[in-house]
Amino acid sequence: xxxxxxxxxxxxxxxxxxxxxxxxxxxxxxxxxxxxxxxxxxxxxxxxxxxxxxxxxxxxxxxxxxxxxxxxxxxxxxxxxxxxxxxxxxxxxxxxxxxxxxxxxxxxxxxxxx
Amino acid sequence: xxxxxxxxxxxxxxxxxxxxxxxxxxxxxxxxxxxxxxxxxxxxxxxxxxxxxxxxxxxxxxxxxxxxxxxxxxxxxxxxxxxxxxxxxxxxxxxxxxxxxxxxxxxxxxxx
Numbered sequence: 001x002x003x004x005x006x007x008x009x010x011x012x013x014x015x016x017x018x019x020x021x022x023x024x025x026x027x028x029x030x031x032x033x034x035x036x037x038x039x040x041x042x043x044x045x046x047x048x049x050x051x052x053x054x055x056x057x058x059x060x061x062x063x064x065x066x067x068x069x070x071x072x073x074x075x076x077x078x079x080x081x082x083x084x085x086x087x088x089x090x091x092x093x094x095x096x097x098x099x100x101x102x103x104x105x106x107x108x109x110x111x112x113x114x
Numbered sequence: 115x116x117x118x119x120x121x122x123x124x125x126x127x128x129x130x131x132x133x134x135x136x137x138x139x140x141x142x143x144x145x146x147x148x149x150x151x152x153x154x155x156x157x158x159x160x161x162x163x164x165x166x167x168x169x170x171x172x173x174x175x176x177x178x179x180x181x182x183x184x185x186x187x188x189x190x191x192x193x194x195x196x197x198x199x200x201x202x203x204x205x206x207x208x209x210x211x212x213x214x215x216x217x218x219x220x221x222x223x224x225x226x
Contacts, residue, residue, distance in 0.1 A: 032212050034212075034213055034214075043202065043216050043217060043219055044158070044202070046214070049212075093157045093158075095214075100146075100206070101146060102160070103148075103214065104160060105150075105158050105160075106157060107156070108156070
């Protein structure tokens with residue numbers, strides 16, 4: 001069964017609003033979670049590394065004030081897309097795992113900004 | 115030069131054939147290599163990982179790693195139409211972080 005869950009699976013919002021996406025590890029504690037974004041017919045692009053109890057580490061070119069990450073517990077990380085615009089429409093996926101060599105992806109969240 | 119390079123495909127093989135998917139990488143210090151399968155509209159699923167030179171087999175899948183030539187491949191034996199998907203190659207850098215760097219993926223089409 002699934003070991004990583006995401007919620008919601010899809011969301012449609014108006015431009016300028018904020019959207020929160022949750023990523024949960026179901027069977028293990030996750031001190032580190034990763035957030036990816038995937039545009040249609042493109043590969044996954046790592047956005048940031050979420051660290052439990054400390055600040056997230058963002059990849060170059062990713063605005064940390066726009067993509068807020070909170071990793072408040074060992075089983076939950078959240079990504080908030082603030083003031084979303086149509087160009088933020090994408091497939092957002094988290095990944096985590098019980099070990100460095102066993103990283104599982106969540107089912108993804110499809111965001112559409114109108 | 116991209117860190118991880120894959121031919122975008124599509125690679126088309128008949129049902130029952132062996133599908134061979136290849137991936138090259140630029141950083142010789144890369145430590146671990148992963149193959150994921152992604153169906154359209156879904157998130158990637160881990161197939162297997164490899165970190166030692168040679169072959170690693172898991173069911174119908176065999177991963178091959180050649181660090182001297184900086185390539186990693188995935189063989190799928192007895193290909194089935196349900197194997198039709200995009201296959202993503204990923205590596206973990208030598209900087210000891212857990213993050214994975216992905217190639218752009220190869221689309222595989224298995225013809226019935």
